[in-house]
Amino acid sequence: MSDFINAFWANYVAIIVAVSILACVLLLVLTARKKVVSDANNTTGHVWDEDLMEMNNPLPLWWVGLFVITIVFAVLYLFLYPGLGQNQGQFKWTSRDQHAAEVAKANEALKPLYAQYDAMKVEDLVKDPKAHAIGERLFMNNCAQCHGSDAHGSKSFPNLTDNDWLYGGNPDAIKQSITKGRNGVMPPMAAAVGTPEDVRNLANYVLSLSNSPHDNVRAQLGKSKFVACAACHGADGKGMQALGAPNLTDKIWLHGWGEQTVIGMINAGKNNLMPAQEGRLTPSQIHVLTAYVWGLSNNR
Amino acid sequence: MSDSPKKVIPIKASDEELVSLYQSSQKIYPRSVKGLFANWRWAFVWLTQLVFYGLPWVEWGQRQAVLFDLEARRFYIFGLVLYPQDFIYLTGLLVISALSLFLFTAVAGRLWCGYACPQTVYTEIFLWIEHHVEGDRSARMRLDNGPWGTARLGKKSLKHFLWLAVALWTGFTFVGYFTPIQVLLAEFAHWNLGSWEIFWVFFYGFATYGNAGFMREQVCKYMCPYARFQSAMFDQDTLIVTYDEGRGEPRGKRAKTDELQTQQGDCIDCTLCVQVCPTGIDIRNGLQYECIGCGACVDVCNTVMDKVGLERGLVRYDTQRAMKSGHAESLLARIFRPRVLIYSTILGLLCVAMMVSLAMRKPLKVDIVRDRATLARITEDGMLQNVYQLQLMNASESEQTYTVAVRGLDQVKLHKDAVEFVVGPTESRWVVLQVDIPYGTASSGSHKIWFDVKAKASDVVVSESTSFLVPR
Numbered sequence: 006m007s008d009f010i011n012a013f014w015a016n017y018v019a020i021i022v023a024v025s026i027l028a029c030v031l032l033l034v035l036t037a038r039k040k041v042v043s044d045a046n047n048t049t050g051h052v053w054d055e056d057l058m059e060m061n062n063p064l065p066l067w068w069v070g071l072f073v074i075t076i077v078f079a080v081l082y083l084f085l086y087p088g089l090g091q092n093q094g095q096f097k098w099t100s101r102d103q104h105a106a107e108v109a110k111a112n113e114a115l116k117p118l119y120a121q122y123d124a125m126k127v128e129d130l131v132k133d134p135k136a137h138a139i140g141e142r143l144f145m146n147n148c149a150q151c152h153g154s155d156a157h158g159s160k161s162f163p164n165l166t167d168n169d170w171l172y173g174g175n176p177d178a179i180k181q182s183i184t185k186g187r188n189g190v191m192p193p194m195a196a197a198v199g200t201p202e203d204v205r206n207l208a209n210y211v212l213s214l215s216n217s218p219h220d221n222v223r224a225q226l227g228k229s230k231f232v233a234c235a236a237c238h239g240a241d242g243k244g245m246q247a248l249g250a251p252n253l254t255d256k257i258w259l260h261g262w263g264e265q266t267v268i269g270m271i272n273a274g275k276n277n278l279m280p281a282q283e284g285r286l287t288p289s290q291i292h293v294l295t296a297y298v299w300g301l302s303n304n305r
Numbered sequence: 306m307s308d309s310p311k312k313v314i315p316i317k318a319s320d321e322e323l324v325s326l327y328q329s330s331q332k333i334y335p336r337s338v339k340g341l342f343a344n345w346r347w348a349f350v351w352l353t354q355l356v357f358y359g360l361p362w363v364e365w366g367q368r369q370a371v372l373f374d375l376e377a378r379r380f381y382i383f384g385l386v387l388y389p390q391d392f393i394y395l396t397g398l399l400v401i402s403a404l405s406l407f408l409f410t411a412v413a414g415r416l417w418c419g420y421a422c423p424q425t426v427y428t429e430i431f432l433w434i435e436h437h438v439e440g441d442r443s444a445r446m447r448l449d450n451g452p453w454g455t456a457r458l459g460k461k462s463l464k465h466f467l468w469l470a471v472a473l474w475t476g477f478t479f480v481g482y483f484t485p486i487q488v489l490l491a492e493f494a495h496w497n498l499g500s501w502e503i504f505w506v507f508f509y510g511f512a513t514y515g516n517a518g519f520m521r522e523q524v525c526k527y528m529c530p531y532a533r534f535q536s537a538m539f540d541q542d543t544l545i546v547t548y549d550e551g552r553g554e555p556r557g558k559r560a561k562t563d564e565l566q567t568q569q570g571d572c573i574d575c576t577l578c579v580q581v582c583p584t585g586i587d588i589r590n591g592l593q594y595e596c597i598g599c600g601a602c603v604d605v606c607n608t609v610m611d612k613v614g615l616e617r618g619l620v621r622y623d624t625q626r627a628m629k630s631g632h633a634e635s636l637l638a639r640i641f642r643p644r645v646l647i648y649s650t651i652l653g654l655l656c657v658a659m660m661v662s663l664a665m666r667k668p669l670k671v672d673i674v675r676d677r678a679t680l681a682r683i684t685e686d687g688m689l690q691n692v693y694q695l696q697l698m699n700a701s702e703s704e705q706t707y708t709v710a711v712r713g714l715d716q717v718k719l720h721k722d723a724v725e726f727v728v729g730p731t732e733s734r735w736v737v738l739q740v741d742i743p744y745g746t747a748s749s750g751s752h753k754i755w756f757d758v759k760a761k762a763s764d765v766v767v768s769e770s771t772s773f774l775v776p777r
Contacts, residue, residue: 037327063327063328064327064328065327065328065329065330065523065527066327066328066329066330067329067330067520067523068327068527069327145694145735149676149678150677150678151678152678153676153678153679153692154676154678154692154694154737155676155692155737155739157679157682157692157739158678158679159678159679159682162678
């Protein structure tokens, strides 16, 4: 019961539960026998709508047995399972443990299926239609939310079907990206570059690298400022896969395009995260998924 | 029953007394009965149980004809393969069942309760076993009141053994609708039933054993909601099991002389109608909520009337209006009253609609889900693109190849030409489709487009609409 900040609410609920159960018991006992007016024709004497009478038909005893069973069940349940305040119950059951156990069981059942793929190289795995189908399903369930179901990505989420790779497109690099995740950090560079005018000139120089629309004069003026960027993006602006620094000389703009966007990027920087999947997927699943992702941009 | 609603029934003032609000139920020992209505009931027992026990063994092609595969979420009914999306047919079936209940109840009271309800049918089977093992009513009462001896022990054991056998077979058959029954039998033979299968065989078996063997009329009296609300569908023209009070009273043993007999009613007070009643009521007290309309008292009274040489029908199916008016109008004329006609019309229309809908049902379903990650994007070749996931559900039992086309917007086309998807028998598959229009040809906002999915082999076409988004 970590849902509440302090113990008050846990106790509040526990007291209500206990009082309710006790009230049910009392109600059963106290109402078992009662003084009623009973007539010869077995009515209580209550009449509505001129001739509608209430019969004095007692409840069958087995029905009372059902009430007793519910009370016994409630007490037994609260003893075994969490429910009474902060008491964890004898079974120490949690939904988290149950889920983990079920996942482990499912993974165990799937082991024989994945065993054949574990031994295969990614380059061979992409030719296996069944592995491809499994990979596709894994992708749809785990990757498509961000990268799109056709893997073409969208703004800030890389396209996985082209040959432009931030961290490298060989199977090992892809597997590393999936397993451990990636955190692409571009620090705010305005201070290192200089005045806002310098930043604007630099942005135009960056745009000129890919021959995107830019101001030539400003680009020439900004060229010298690129030293601040070269540490990561390289002197020629072609990026560095070891750091995940993007290639600035192609027309692929992950976070948007145009002078204003580039200026914003230089001023504010960027922190882009691909979450690690190793806690969610087994190594075997990641292996099959790697083959699927690698196959998106490589001929099968 | 008072003659006029204005009449106030005098209530005797009486003393207060201390009573228990709970009572242990009196065991009822229904006497076995023969006759027209008993025959009808047995006809329904045979009909319903031949279907229930027999259907899982019927084969259809390579599979069980009626099988509800909960794990794969496919429901096979002879030639039909239903998906969870076809739930509307179950709804239709339930609405038809409910309306049928209303109709039958309006015409002839609790026909369902008396003849076809599983509670009645299994009680009848269990009573038949009880009757053949322990004897009829009086023998059973003697046995229960007598001392425990080898005879009693043997009879009771045999009865419960037979009951349990029927109950477990019922549970087994029930599970056979969800797990192929041949497989279930093989599993049973090798003693490796799944835990859920064991649970349901025993649970359903236990419910049958308990309800048909012990609870019996208690189910109808205290648990069943239909039993209670069916009374609300009765009217003055509903056929109900009635005791002809005018003819029967004053009741009593037949007098010796003809002269004395003329002062007597026809009821000889043999109490057989009470002895055969499965709910333990006396029909001569008039219509009671416990009466399930089984007609056992009608059958037994007719045999008694035959024996004493009086006219049959002292207890019979009749309407309150006819009894009151002395059959001034024929019963048939009152059957076609508005209530009955309205029920019949709605029921007929629903049945036709259901048939037509089933006949025109296409063995292919398509669901469209717009991709959530990307609203719209511009491709390298200058097209505006939306991405969709289509779920192609093959509701036929052969492998199908589907082609997909898109329409509804100027120059709209699929990004890849000539897309074909193969979907295995009764399988469903998600496919991803990119739809393009030339940039700038449509105004910004949402546009309606259609996907046409066509089965190559059968020319079945399913069209589903979705929206195509053009950003500002």
